[in-house]
Amino acid sequence: MNIGQSIIEALETLNGNKLRSGLTILGIVIGVGAVIAMLAIGQGAQDTITGAISGIGTNLLFVSSGNQVQDVRNPKPLTMSDAQAITDPFAAPDVMAIAPIIQGSGDVTSGGQTMRVSVTGTTPEYFIMQNYSLIEGDFLTQDNLQGNASAAVIGPGIADKLFSRRNGVVGETIRINGQPFHIVGLLESKGGGAFGSQDDQVIVPFTTAQTRLIHRSVLNEVDVLYVQAVSAKAVPQATDEVKQILRQRHRTPVGVDDFTVFSQADFLTIATTVTGVFTIFLGGIAGISLLVGGIGIMNIMLVSVTERTREIGLRKALGARKRDILIQFLIESSMLSLIGGMIGILLGWFLGFIVGKIAAASGNPFNPAISLNAILLATLFSAAVGLFFGIYPANRAAGLEPVEALRYE
């Protein structure tokens, strides 16, 4: 019996019991749909997160105090003088610019409205490194920095909340932790990034921040040092240079640093690992529903074999070999799972699309990505489920004795 004909016959048989076939297929549809949707959402999340990290700039290094791998006794804090040492073009030729960061939170008040925001004290280089653009006004200037100026650049989220508008905000006065600041610039929206919304932040000169807003025990202490390498290629050399300078300045024994240099590539690796695990986890849960769908196939095929015992006996009387019966039932179960798989891919794509829309509507644009791999995986897996769960019933059918089967009522 040739395969094409067997497939047609299997479809006729399944068509003869539409409701039952439909429900069995539904089990697979839900299973495959869930797997596809979950993989797509996981992939979409990964794309968004890695995109956000890449948006930081590919040639950035982050230096912070302390060692996250090994224990170090009394790590020395990073200071402005460390920062200045790194700018030395002879000691660190691959470093283009640095921006020291001091970070805290504060209450911003204007016109009776109060808002809790993150406050960043930094230098003008920060704006270039972060690729910020302005709706109006200017970034902080070198003068602001040297003059300890009460100048602030604010994110659009703050403008929305405090002033309910995004124009003519520059020149207004706000109070940060009760102290008056001039708004000199309004940032363009960057949306929610991997590190929380950047739209709800206030950026002030480093000097102003450390004297008036964020107090640290050590003078000129820096929380994080942003270092920009001359190019993405120069990141490893820049990392080495920064480490060398800091080891010298902190007088740390060879091998144990009391600081950590992190590159954007490191972030990417971690984020990819995390989202990868997340995707596998989601896919695994969805896979369970596919397994349940497979058991549904097995169940219905067993019923079908019992119901059609006489038919099997007849076919054997007419000359069907064991193999013919086996193939017939395997094709039926694979058809169930294959049809279910195809509809499931559509369903999964649709679910992913809906989730993407919901995410976009709630302000976190993210595109669920259905990869060809996911489709192939789901198709193969569902066909395998059909075959695997079809084998037992089909074997049972093939093993029936023709005499017994014909006598079956």
Added chain:
Amino acid sequence: MAKEWVILAEDLMKVYQMGEVDVRALAGVSVRIERGEVVSIMGPSGSGKSTLMNILGCLDLPTSGKYILDGEAVETLNDDQLADIRNRKVGFIFQSFNLLSRTTALNNVELPLRYSGKVPNRRERARIALESVGLGDRTLHRPTELSGGQQQRVAIARALVNDPAIIMADEPTGNLDSKVGKEILDLLLALNRDKGTTLIIVTHDPAIAAQTQRIIHLRDGLIEEKK
């Protein structure tokens, strides 16, 4: 002229295990049937006639004894070879027709050919077989759209389609009223007359048996032959 034996069975025994007891369904039956003969097998229920038919039709193997069907020694064959013998040499007609209700008469008749490997013109052969039982205009009807007599004709066409050496009919008129039953029997006898098909009819109806050339009476797994 030398006789040509289609069925040569020597001392067939069939023993079933029913719990602790061995039941001898056939206790040494020898049957010889010539090509072109019409033979009926009669006997009360439990006499072993179904068992004999199953063995002669290669659906089952005897516990012991020799059986040669159309030149092939059946008792040495494995499952697949038996399936092949059933396919090529035996045509079955059942009391309850046993047609596939999901599909057309033509597909039902074609079914044995599908299990025969590569057969050219399957459709055409199935159509010719249906025409030969007078159902040339019903090829695309499903069994549920046909009367009992018509269904049994489809089953006869299915039995004929592979030109088997023997046709085994198990109570072929048992589910039909007497008028239709007679038509079916006449059709079978006509096939024997026109094509020389060897016919074995299992029945308990003496009127049917009377129309065959020879009657094999079975009782308690043994033959009481009356010519």
